[in-house]
Amino acid sequence: MAVTSTTKIILLLLVAGVFFSCTSKKNIVYLQADGNQETATEIANYEPLLQPDDALMIVISAENPEVAAPYNMKSVFFQGNSEIGVGQERLQSYLIDKEGHVDFPMLGKIKLAGLTRTGAIQKIKMLLTDHIKDPIVNLRILNFKVSVLGEVSKPGVQNIQSDRISLLEALSYAGDLTIYGKRNTILIIREKEGVKTIQKVDITKRDFINSPYYYLSQNDVVYVEPNKTKVNASVIGPNITVGISALSLIITIIALTIR
Known part of the structure; x- marks a missing residue:
């Protein structure tokens, strides 16, 4: 035939x-531009907002250490190795309660929830000015974490050492999306002031870097939906x-x- x-x-x-x-290609490639147009962006000094259940390390310093000592939590020592008798210092943290307060030595309850890290430092400094000359406040979040689920290579909880992480960084820590993950409808579940919201994010669009969801917040959950093939x-x-x-x-x- x-x-x-x-x-x-x-x-x-x-x-x-x-x-x-x-x-x-439109379903796979990240940060695509419309034609030859480039997306103009501004570098923002993004900081996450503190929220209830955040564990904070707060250390007060001053020119005279004895003056600052009463404003720091007492450190607790435990035996790290009984054979060689090495003692280790356990880091003490402040837990933000459900009302958004921490119980601070000498100063009492201070509301920090809803403030950025910089804002919290400034508030504590202001409260200390009547007690310590030129106080130095060191503050960081000890339990900053996000969860990445769905069509990624390594789903799970990610403990973050810094004060911020972008969605793309979180996806890279999770081994990136599988070929079956939908790039244009990634869900971000976020809780703010007791209210949970679900936002769809399209990382195939370049203007995504200007989105308020480009950086993740404490306890955000990222879910990558499977595509039709999967x-x-x-x-x-x-x-x-x-x-x-x-x-x-x-x-x-x-x-x-x-x-």
């Missing part, structure tokens, strides 16, 4: 379709999907070689 040139072209197009029609595979089985594609390719090749 002879195969006409038109038939060969059609069959070749079908072969190309097996390899190229299943996905699109959903369909879960119904009929990934092996069947691969088998159908392979069978289609074999049939096409045989048709091209028949004379």
Whole structure:
């Protein structure tokens, strides 16, 4: 049986379709620009807001250490190695309560929830000015964490050492999205003042870097939805999907070689 040139072209197009029609660059590539347009951005000094259940390290220093000592929590020592008798200092932290306060030595309850790290430092300095000349306040969040779930290589909870992390950094710590993850509808679950919100984020668009969700907040949950390919595979089985594609390719090749 002879195969006409038109038939060969059609069959070749079908072969190309097996390899190229299943996905699109627009669904895969991050931070795409519209045409040749570049997105202008401003570098923002982003800081997360403190919230209830944050554990804070707060250390007060002064030119005269004895003056600052009463304003620091007493350190607790425990035995790190009983064989060699090495003692280690356990870091004491302040827990922000449900009302947003910490119980501070000498100063009593101070509301810090809703403030940035810089704002909290300034507030504590202001309260200390009547007691300590030129006080120095060192403050950091000890339990800053985010969770990344769904179609990523390494889902789980990420403990962050710094005071901020971007969504792209969190995804990179999770091993990046799998090929089955939807890049244009990543969900971010965030709690603020007791209210939970769910926001959809599209990281295929370059203007995403200007989004208020570019940087994550304490306890944010990131969920990457599976795409249609993964959903369909879960119904009929990934092996069947691969088998159908392979069978289609074999049939096409045989048709091209028949004379």
